[in-house]
Amino acid sequence: MSTNTKKSSAAVAAHAATILSNNASSDIARRLAGSVLSQRQSANQTSKTMETEASNVMKSSKYSEDTKMLAASVLSQSNRSR
Numbered sequence: 001m002s003t004n005t006k007k008s009s010a011a012v013a014a015h016a017a018t019i020l021s022n023n024a025s026s027d028i029a030r031r032l033a034g035s036v037l038s039q040r041q042s043a044n045q046t047s048k049t050m051e052t053e054a055s056n057v058m059k060s061s062k063y064s065e066d067t068k069m070l071a072a073s074v075l076s077q078s079n080r081s082r
Contacts, residue, residue, distance in 0.1 A: 008040045012073045019070065028057060032070035039077050046078040054078075 008016070016033035019025045025033070032054060038044045046054070054071035057063045063071075 007042075008036045008073055008077070012069070013037055013040045015066070016070060016073075019066065026067065028053065028063070029067045029070060032057070032067065032074055035074045036070055039074075046074050050074055051078045 013036060016036040019029050019033040020037070031050070035046060035050045035054075039046070051074070054074040057067055057071035058075065
């Protein structure tokens with residue numbers, strides 16, 4: 001299986017940290033933020049489950065631009081062979 005060596009940018013990671021520290025953030029935004037942060041300075045890759053969740057966020061009109069930005073970051077770090 002191939003690996004994706006991309007990492008979360010400092011700006012996106014900072015935004016993800018803000019999302020996680022806000023108790024009013026939605027569950028999906030918090031899960032996406034956690035995934036973004038886990039990929040900031042490690043070799044972690046997006047799981048298949050998170051790929052699916054992020055894809056669903058991107059396809060839906062009910063999510064905020066902030067949540068979609070996190071989803072886009074998560075998808076950009078997914079494993080290309082899936």
